[in-house]
Amino acid sequence: MTEAILLVGGRGTRLRPLTVRTPKPMVPAAGVPFLTHQLARARAAGVEHIVLATSYLAEVFEPYFGDGSSLGLHIEYVTEEEPLGTGGAIRNVASRLRSGPDDPVLIFNGDILTGLDIRALVAVHESTGADVSLHLTRVEDPRAFGLVPTDATGRVTAFLEKPQSPEEIVTDQINAGAYVFRRSVIDTIPAGRPVSVERETFPELLANGAHLQGMVDSTYWLDLGTPQAFVRGSADLVLGRAPSPAVPGRCGDRLVLPTATVAADAKLTGGTVVGEGARIGEGARISGSTVLAGAVVEPGAVVTDSFVGAGARIGERTVLTGTVVGDGAVVGPDNELREGVRVWCDTRIPAASLRFSSDQ
Ligand code: GDD
Ligand code: MG
Numbered sequence: 001m002t003e004a005i006l007l008v009g010g011r012g013t014r015l016r017p018l019t020v021r022t023p024k025p026m027v028p029a030a031g032v033p034f035l036t037h038q039l040a041r042a043r044a045a046g047v048e049h050i051v052l053a054t055s056y057l058a059e060v061f062e063p064y065f066g067d068g069s070s071l072g073l074h075i076e077y078v079t080e081e082e083p084l085g086t087g088g089a090i091r092n093v094a095s096r097l098r099s100g101p102d103d104p105v106l107i108f109n110g111d112i113l114t115g116l117d118i119r120a121l122v123a124v125h126e127s128t129g130a131d132v133s134l135h136l137t138r139v140e141d142p143r144a145f146g147l148v149p150t151d152a153t154g155r156v157t158a159f160l161e162k163p164q165s166p167e168e169i170v171t172d173q174i175n176a177g178a179y180v181f182r183r184s185v186i187d188t189i190p191a192g193r194p195v196s197v198e199r200e201t202f203p204e205l206l207a208n209g210a211h212l213q214g215m216v217d218s219t220y221w222l223d224l225g226t227p228q229a230f231v232r233g234s235a236d237l238v239l240g241r242a243p244s245p246a247v248p249g250r251c252g253d254r255l256v257l258p259t260a261t262v263a264a265d266a267k268l269t270g271g272t273v274v275g276e277g278a279r280i281g282e283g284a285r286i287s288g289s290t291v292l293a294g295a296v297v298e299p300g301a302v303v304t305d306s307f308v309g310a311g312a313r314i315g316e317r318t319v320l321t322g323t324v325v326g327d328g329a330v331v332g333p334d335n336e337l338r339e340g341v342r343v344w345c346d347t348r349i350p351a352a353s354l355r356f357s358s359d360q
Contacts, residue, residue: 001045001046001047001103001104001105001106001122001180002046002047002048002049002099002107003047003048003049003050003051003097003098003099003103003105003106003144004042004047004049004050004051004104004106005050005051005053005089005090005093005097005105005107005108005110006011006035006038006042006050006051006053006107006108006110007034007040007053007086007089007090007107007108007109007110007165008025008051008052008053008054008061008110009053009054009055009056009058009080009083009084009089010055010056010083010085010086010111011025011056011083017309018227018230018324019199019227019309019324019325019326019329019342019343019344019345020292020309020310020326020327020345021081021203021310021327021345022060022327023056023060024111024224024230025061025110025111026060026061026064027230027234027292028234028244028273028275028290028292028293029113029224029230029233029234029237029290030199030234030237030238030248030273031247031249031255031257031273031275032094032246032247032248032256033064033108034113034224034230035061035065035110036065036071036235036246037113037237037242037244037246038108038110039065039068039071039073039075039246040071040110040244040245041118041243041245041246042073042106042108042118043046043071043072043073043245044245045106045118045119045122046118046119047071047073047106047118048072048074049073049074049075049076049098050068050073050075050076051075051076051077051078051093051096051097052065052073052075052076052077052078052233053078053080053089053090053092053093054077054079054080055079055080055082055083055089055214056083056115057288058077058079061077062077062081062289071246074215076093076096078092078093078096080092080288082194083115083194084175084193084194084195084199084266085194085195085196085197086109086195086196086198087189087196087197087198087200087201088189088191088193088194088195089194090107090181090186090197091186091187091189091195091252092190092191094186094187094189094191095185095245095330097183099183100183100185100263101182101183102182102183103182103183103205104125104126104180104181104182104183104185104303105180105181105182105183105186106118106121106122106165106178106179107178107179107181108177108178108179108182109178110176110224111223111224112177112178112191112221112222112223112224113221113222113224113233113236113237113242114135114137114176114178114219114220114221114222114306115219115220115242115243115293116176116178116217116219117217117219117267118178120196120217121133121135121178121180122180122256124213124215125180125182125213128154128155128211128213129211130180130182130211130212130213131181131182131185131205131212132179132180132181132182132185132202132205132209132210132211132212132213133179133180133212133213133214133215134148134156134174134175134176134178134179134212134213134214134215135176135177135179135215135217136148136150136174136175136176136184136214136215136216136217137173137174137176137216137218137219137221138172138173138174138216139172139174139215139243140172140183142163142169142171142172142173143162143163143169144173144223144225145162145174145175146160146161146162146164146174146175146198146202146232147159147160147161147163147168147169147170147171147173147174147175148171148173148174148175149170149171149173150171150173150214150215150216151228154213154214154215154216155211155212155214156202156206156212156213156214157171157206158203158206159175159198159202159203159206159212161196161199163197164265165355173214173216175198175268176221176234177223179283180257182333185205185210187233189201210304220236220241220243221240222236222242222254227307228305228322228329228341229325230290230307231288231289231290231305231306231307231324233286234269234271234273234290234307235249235272235273235289235290235305236268236271236286237271237283238251238252238253238254238255238271238272238273239251239252239253239270239271240252241271252268253268253271253272254268254269254273254274255271255272255273255274256268256269256271256273256274257273257275258276258306259276259277259278259280260265260274260275260276260277260278260279260280261278261279261280262274262279263280263281263283263284263299264281264282264284265282265283265299266280266281266282266283266284266285266286267284267286267287268287269285269286269287269288270279270287270288270289271288271292272286272287272288272289272290272291273289274286274291275290275291275292275293275294275295275310276293276294277293277294278292278293278294278296278297279295279296279297280290281296281297281298281299281300281301281316282299283299283300284297284299284300284301284302284303285300285302285303286301286302286304287303287304287305288304288305289303289304289305289306289307289308289320290307290308291303292307292308292309292311292312292327293310293311294310294311295308295309295310295311295312295313295314296312296313296314297314297317298313298314298316298318299317300313300316300317301314301315301316301318301319301320302317302318302319302320303319303320304320304321304322305321305322306320306321306322306323306324307323307325307326308320308322309310309324309325309327309328310327310328311327311328312325312326312327312328312329312330312331312343313329313330313331314330315330315332315333315334315335315351316330316333316334317333317334318331318333318334318335318336319335319338320337320359321337321338321339322338322339322340322341323337323338323339323340323342323343324341324342324343325337325343326342326343326344326345326346327345327346328345328346328349329343329344329345329346329348329349330347330348330349331343331349332348332349332350332351332352332353333352334351334352334353335349335351335352335353335354335355336355336356337354337356338352338356
């Protein structure tokens with residue numbers, strides 16, 4: 001397998017809640033745009049040619065990744081005029097593939113951080129002779145995902161996207177968003193209209209007797225659909241829990257990018273990453289958090305499991321826990337922001353104006 005399709009389009013409705021100006025696939029996780037980790041992992045598994053299927057803000061990808069040569073890849077970009085859905089996006093780039101009809105093609109969602117052994121998925125695909133092989137993972141609450149029950153041999157018996165009723169929750173195995181397709185199967189997806197691979201293609205293939213094979217494993221897996229998950233994922237990359245050849249530096253408790261300045265007695269732990277040109281003041285304590293380029297965390301601030309956007313400023317003694325602070329926002333000194341708070345880009349919160357009390 002030497003070719004892959006990476007899906008990074010759609011309506012993009014989940015970008016805005018991160019309150020950063022950058023589209024989410026390009027928001028730095030462990031110091032580099034998130035997409036870099038997926039591209040580097042594909043390369044490490046032997047992929048040489050990747051088609052990026054996009055439908056929004058496509059112009060941000062190409063200037064950064066170019067022809068892919070800096071990652072040892074050849075990357076092509078295809079932009080849909082209107083979002084074609086996951087299946088439509090795959091079909092829409094079929095003409096760019098160079099593989100033969102029986103060759104395996106890797107396809108993956110652009111918002112997943114995973115330690116999937118890609119070569120193992122290809123090996124399962126080849127040894128079972130499947131039409132499509134899917135990476136499956138187990139989650140506690142499968143409702144937001146595609147449910148994929150399998151038989152004793154791992155063969156997929158149904159595909160239920162986002163089950164609506166309790167009766168539909170027949171398994172805790174979900175579609176982890178990485179597939180190996182036999183090249184010729186891609187051509188059977190209807191062209192020129194929106195198609196959901198999850199709601200249309202997979203159920204139809206199953207109804208027609210095609211062989212869909214599941215590979216369940218318990219490797220690291222995280223859907224970066226929420227800002228909290230994004231912060232978690234970035235910290236796990238820094239800590240080395242989520243393996244990626246693209247982490248710029250050694251894995252450990254913290255990652256401080258060149259040109260960032262950190263006061264000698266500031267404490268950075270739990271996979272915290274400090275972006276270029278960011279400044280961390282004396283006595284600040286930052287744990288499990290992402291601080292983007294040019295942000296300032298003033299002395300004595302305590303930042304936990306939070307996201308501090310590019311150029312944002314966190315005032316002295318301010319406490320942030322599970323908070324997202326948008327690019328350019330200023331949270332003045334002596335504030336306390338907790339679980340789930342999102343401060344929009346460029347907002348200004350005056351000194352000592354917010355306190356948290358659960359009134360329990
Ligand atoms: N090019 C293109 N065009 N890409 C798209 C489009 C489109 O119209 N629609 C979605 N995508 C891309 C998204 O950017 C994302 O990378 C991927 O396809 C999946 O779309 P999401 O919108 O993130 O779907 P989801 O998270 O609700 O569900 C999917 O992922 C789950 C795992 O995280 C499904 O594949 C589920 O079955 C799966 O369990
Ligand atoms: Mg998703």
